[in-house]
Amino acid sequence: MRSPEPYLRSTASIAPLLTKELREITAGRALWTMLLLVCPLVGYSFAEAVSLYAESSSAALQSPVLAKSLSPLDGLLVPTFGSFYVAVTLLFPFVAIRALGQEKESGALRLLVQLPYRYSTLVLAKLCAVLAAWCLVSIPALSALAIWTMLGGHLAAIETLNLVFGHLLYGLLVGAIGLFAAVISDSSSTAAIIALAVTIGSWVLDFTLAGRSGLSSWFAQISLTQTLRPFEQGLLSAGLLLGISTVICGLATLTVVWLPPGIALRAKLVRSLFCLLAIVLALGLAAQVRKSVDISEDRRNSFSSVDERLLATLRLPLAISVDLAPEDPRYVDLRRNVLSKLERAMPNVTIVLMSGRQSVANPSDSYGQIEYVYGTRTDRSRSTSPREILPLLYALAGVQPPPPGSGDEYPGYPLVASADAALLWFLVGLPLLTAFAWWRFRRLPSVKSLFLHEGDEP
Template sequence: MLLLACPLVGYSFVQAVSLYSESSAAALQSPVLARSLSPLDGILVPTFGAFYVAVTLLFPFVAIRVLSQEKESGALRLLVQLPYRPSTLIAAKFCAVLAAWLMVSIPALSSLVVWAVLGGHLAAPETLNLLFGHLLYGLLAGSIALFAAVISDNSATAGITALAVTIGSWVLDFTLMGRPGLSAWLAQLSLTQTLRPFEQGLLSSGLVFGIAAVVGGLAALTIVWLPPGTPVRVKMIRSGIWVLVIVAGPGAATQIKASVDLSEDRRNSFSSADERLLATLQRPLVIRVNLATEDPRYVDLRRNVLGKLERAMPDVSVVLASERSKVTNPSDAYGQIEYVYGDRTDVSRSTSPREILPLLYALAGTQPPAPSVGEDYPGYPLVVSADAALLWFFGGLPLLIALAWRQIRQLPPDKGYLVHQGVKP
């Protein structure tokens, strides 16, 4: 997997640097354009996007091998008879999966080093947040693969089962994303949704809790289904509570609103002055949006205003108009956003915070804060070529991996282990 990930990640990194340099050449002449150049969007997300593809398609096979080889050879029946609990065995297997993820992330991590050597900028908070998101995704894919290995008779069946879940997430994204009602709820079950907040520099405690609940539930199910001698009926009865945890955990996580904006350009937040003033508005704010969820104006409103207000104010409720009301009142009401703060109400069609924030301050009877000074994101344009890095990703790094593999294969057996087994070294 490492050998396959090297060219995949390397080519994506070089292409990202090339596109970033082309944008930087124009931005060097315009400070306004320079502010839109973020290494998070231009370099990190595309590069780690290739790593995400590798983890989705290849990493389940690595994780499956942790258990399936012992199951197929019959060694699992001996393992479960050793003097430790099945939970200890599964915990050790999860540590092995975590170590495997750290190893296969070497090409992606080396791209960060290459970018820094080229003179590129890296903001530690947003970079570490993105790495943390991919770690959670790797553990999620690994836990799915381990459970598939336990319930399947062989590696091939386990691989098909795991890929049906991971690749099925792409199907959910393509077919259901942006649709209202049940389709919107099903689209949120996609595994790819777990990475999007991290790619925007947002650390959501609810999302982390939801992923932890699913990973923990799958680990518990793996423990339940591990002993080969337990009847299937007993395993299914014991699995009930953990299936409930996996189903209810993400739903309960959506009620946790706490999140931290770790992006350097504060794309998920208003200015510091606005954030402080909005935090003092204690009365409930109800926002009635008469827009379809697939309408681009609603997407802009959600990204530029609604999401930021939900993090900044203590009590914000967003109510979407029903489909029936859109049909009965298609002309005048559609597109209006009504803001109700206490006993005051106002209506606007704008999706820009420059118009909506003064409206909210007027409803609250307070003066807008003074503009913040020194918070403008400078942007980091950089015109550089990364073509030489292809030598590292297509030659140097794969060669080091092959040499390390060859060295590990040639290591002599541990003498202490051989003496303990009664074998002469």
């Protein structure tokens, strides 16, 4: 049968196609089984996080200094969504694979590609269905946020939305991996093995290569685990957003290349090669984008406001040479407390790690020194504290240090509460609602009827 004309493919309404994809992904067992499993997993993590937060708050209520270190982002949001992240990594590929794998196994894919839609439109509709599935399975985690606010807990809107947005991008990334695994596999079981090999393999990659330099460091950065860390720290990184978007779009494009069943394997491989080269090039360009915004409420990723304003006026190049091994705890502190903040605050900062091949066990005489070159002036220090490094930089620039800032103190949000009663929602209420929704979706009209109208022949 000849494929429809390109004009018909471009003008066909996408609404029936979206309805069909949503109906198919909600009719399967994978989505609802995952939702049933996520409910107790997220519920237990949420209850434990609230319990630990209450224990820390009991001591913090007696000491304002301890209260300043209590942040709901670290104490509640990250642990609760951490369990959701594990579920998405291990279970969500099965949900995404169903959007395409069942059609390949049943032969319905050959009929699907004959509908008056472009191949890219077909894949886009399946990605929309995967996004809708992620929204459903995220209900337990989102309901935990609502319960936290009902308990009297504090949530900063921007940093909370940033974390949820990061998990949304991660879910789309895992879904795109599942779709591509389904389109290149002959069965759903094979596709599941491929998808899990990628997701679990990224964990192994991250744990094995973390803290190393050179090529190992670059491979560690492409791990899927790395995609969520800036969001968990309250950062919105433009380079990371571009990188994730590039991979999602690249996997979708590869899925479009492999979708038509009648194209020769050699042609698909050639097109895939060009697509992979474009993805690598785009990722290289995204890695050059260093712009990031600190949207954490406690400004953990930034200096004080007065220091930030003064540092932004220092226009000359600042070169920092660090003679520390990447795995050295002092370098980790320096990177977190000083270097990353300077890269965001100053317009022209270059950082060179001198001891990339040097071990902490065999240091040289100069090991531990940090050289700062601003314009034509140079100074050295072994400190990793911003209290000592910032005055050093101001002296190199010939400017007076600013007065201590006001209004930057983070008050902290201690709360002594218990979420044990909320476990009833996660263990009984939400699973019952899930089972009822599953039953209702199974009673909806069949997929075939969505494309048939009165007077149409089947």
